[in-house]
Amino acid sequence: MGSPATTRLVRETPALCARHLEKQHGWRPALVEALAERSGSEGHPTVGQTVRAAAALDCLQVALDHWTASDGRLDLVTLLNEAFAALAPR
Template identity: 70%
Template structure:
């Protein structure tokens, strides 16, 4: 089995255990036992309890940056950023029940929330670089301005996800993200 598949399988076992018992109450040993592997095997593939949950989000920054580069040249940066985040929304649409449970777990667990924000802080330079590479007005905005746009976009994403999670996934996440972006566009 490929490394990524094993990692995904271990993450799935971990997520189920975290949802049923709570993140804080589950140990690495509990996770390894539930997955039927040794502690060292679990850690070799997953690395930590936090990564067992958050590894699902690893590729979001790169995918969003790639989507941003692929947006039409005549689209303004803010619209392009909004549309590029559709790749993140797609993750939540594929399995909304599981995504809601995972998002709730992350939002309600300080260690996970902090680690996700740290990951997203790593996405910001990727998004800013993708913005810089897009054709557009000459002169292009400064690196600082591009970083601010990327950070604002990620802030909109997080606020939309917070509202979606607090509402038990009932509102349309795309509409919430659109609303968040519109609040800053004016």
């Protein structure tokens, strides 16, 4: 996403939002494959790898939501790191 205004437009326009989510959903297989390769597993991806890929995409959405709500005042990378950190076991 280029700017908070662009992100907001995409989020508030149903057709654009649907296409954006569809596009991100299409990224999931590539993320799952990358996780499988990193772990050295072969064959079908595990449930855990699929869940981690889905969680990563949702972390991105949450970070974008907070970034957009702040009109870009908050750092997107920091928000994404916070989102991932929230998944870590305590």
